[in-house]
Amino acid sequence: MEIGQHQAITVEESINNTFNLIQERLEENRREGSQSKTERETISIGRVPQNVKRISSRATEPEMVSIGPYHRDKDLEFQSYKWQFLDSLLSRTGQPQSSLRSMTRATKELEEEARRQYSEAIDMSSDDFIQMLLLDGCFIIELFQQVCGSDDSANNNSLVLMKPWLIPILSGDLLKLENQLPFFVLLDLYKNSIHKVTGAKYIFVKWKALGLHMQAINFFNHALPRSLESFQDAGQLPDLLVTRHLLDLFYRSYCLPKRSFPNLSLTVKRRWLPRLSYLSYLTNLYRRRSHELPRYRPLSEQSIPCVTRLRHAGVKFRPQKGSRGNFLHINFHKGVLEIPPMIINDFTSTILINCVAFEQCYPRPTRKYFSEYIAFMSCLLDSSRDVTLLCDDGIISNFSYNDNHVANLFKKLGKHVVFNIRECYLKNEFTQVEAYYSSNWATLRRTYFSSPWSTMSVVSASVLLALTAIQTIIAILSYKVPHS
Numbered sequence: 193m194e195i196g197q198h199q200a201i202t203v204e205e206s207i208n209n210t211f212n213l214i215q216e217r218l219e220e221n222r223r224e225g226s227q228s229k230t231e232r233e234t235i236s237i238g239r240v241p242q243n244v245k246r247i248s249s250r251a252t253e254p255e256m257v258s259i260g261p262y263h264r265d266k267d268l269e270f271q272s273y274k275w276q277f278l279d280s281l282l283s284r285t286g287q288p289q290s291s292l293r294s295m296t297r298a299t300k301e302l303e304e305e306a307r308r309q310y311s312e313a314i315d316m317s318s319d320d321f322i323q324m325l326l327l328d329g330c331f332i333i334e335l336f337q338q339v340c341g342s343d344d345s346a347n348n349n350s351l352v353l354m355k356p357w358l359i360p361i362l363s364g365d366l367l368k369l370e371n372q373l374p375f376f377v378l379l380d381l382y383k384n385s386i387h388k389v390t391g392a393k394y395i396f397v398k399w400k401a402l403g404l405h406m407q408a409i410n411f412f413n414h415a416l417p418r419s420l421e422s423f424q425d426a427g428q429l430p431d432l433l434v435t436r437h438l439l440d441l442f443y444r445s446y447c448l449p450k451r452s453f454p455n456l457s458l459t460v461k462r463r464w465l466p467r468l469s470y471l472s473y474l475t476n477l478y479r480r481r482s483h484e485l486p487r488y489r490p491l492s493e494q495s496i497p498c499v500t501r502l503r504h505a506g507v508k509f510r511p512q513k514g515s516r517g518n519f520l521h522i523n524f525h526k527g528v529l530e531i532p533p534m535i536i537n538d539f540t541s542t543i544l545i546n547c548v549a550f551e552q553c554y555p556r557p558t559r560k561y562f563s564e565y566i567a568f569m570s571c572l573l574d575s576s577r578d579v580t581l582l583c584d585d586g587i588i589s590n591f592s593y594n595d596n597h598v599a600n601l602f603k604k605l606g607k608h609v610v611f612n613i614r615e616c617y618l619k620n621e622f623t624q625v626e627a628y629y630s631s632n633w634a635t636l637r638r639t640y641f642s643s644p645w646s647t648m649s650v651v652s653a654s655v656l657l658a659l660t661a662i663q664t665i666i667a668i669l670s671y672k673v674p675h676s
Contacts, residue, residue, distance in 0.1 A: 418517020
């Protein structure tokens with residue numbers, strides 16, 4: 193009896209020990225999880241996922257200048273010019289030593305926060321890391337000033353302006369996810385240098401807080417031109433203030449919502465906006481109710497037919513004129529698909545790949561505008577024939593690649609994007625295009641009018657059928673009505 197009790201106590205003690213060990217490990221794991229979650233939320237500069245990098249390593253790694261710690265050891269052409277650009281920026285201030293000291297002190301204060309922005313531990317000493325931040329940051333600021341600044345006398349000998357073909361390459365390097373500096377570092381260097389520069393140019397003077405932001409966007413516009421009018425709306429510009437790096441700034445500038453009521457006076461806004469808000473409430477209520485009703489046809493695998501098949505169904509393709517250079521704004525209405533014109537070259541393929549990588553790496557939930565755009569276009573461009581048709585329509589301008597390369601680029605990217613169709617900004621376009629393609633009229637066109645030969649066959653058959661019917665009617669009438 194005593195032996196049995198002793199064994200029971202031993203088993204119970206073993207269970208308690210195991211329970212305590214598991215409980216301690218759980219608590220430790222929760223603490224680590226909470227800490228790692230906080231660390232992940234601060235990360236803004238990560239590595240490009242391997243599935244995306246395999247599409248084009250050239251589009252994800254710097255070609256001419258490395259920025260930040262990930263590719264700092266690469267011997268690139270513009271590395272030696274960084275010191276020249278730093279010297280040029282300091283000379284603009286009129287107080288080189290004082291400016292350099294203030295920038296060094298400011299950068300030192302940001303070191304710890306800057307290290308936390310990277311997804312990997314940076315194996316650099318404090319001095320080397322601060323020197324890298326200062327040197328790379330001042331290079332970027334001076335580059336923007338040489339290309340976009342108004343001090344013409346200082347820019348006459350600019351290496352970049354003497355070789356304008358460098359701008360798209362440098363722009364591409366500055367928009368690669370692995371080639372970034374935290375934007376707050378750039379802002380601090382900008383505040384400690386550019387405000388002392390005689391003739392420093394602010395784009396949109398009323399938004400001086402966005403001086404560096406707008407100068408960066410203006411710089412990238414040299415590689416991919418678009419209208420700057422969309423940034424003048426006071427309701428949109430503050431969103432740029434929370435940018436984390438240059439790629440994030442470029443991304444946000446494309447994902448800004450379309451302007452609403454841009455030309456209304458204050459009186460009209462006060463009088464009509466409340467009424468329009470109520471109307472919007474009723475519209476949203478109707479939409480919620482309509483979601484509960486059965487749909488005409490659900491989307492099949494978030495896919496739509498390619499350009500060639502849509503053309504056979506009667507869909508017309510037109511370049512959108514009011515997009516102001518933002519190629520994300522696609523619209524479908526009454527059988528017409530309007531797509532903003534886009535130039536496909538090394539720069540645009542670089543921004544597409546890196547913006548998709550940025551959406552995959554960003555730790556917080558975000559609208560995946562570029563992934564959704566890629567998904568839509570990859571459905572349309574199933575073959576080189578589809579690319580050729582959009583080129584003929586003036587939607588795609590293909591100077592650097594052949595049509596087959598463009599189709600493969602979108603197809604490869606499309607395989608690696610994940611998005612929720614119900615939250616997609618192109619949800620209506622996906623739904624309406626497929627509904628139009630599945631309509632009776634579109635089916636009739638695909639079946640009987642897909643080519644000139646099939647059209648001629650249908651017309652010939654119709655004429656033959658009509659003649660046969662007429663002949664039959666005449667025969668019947670002649671049989672019933674005897675000759676006089």
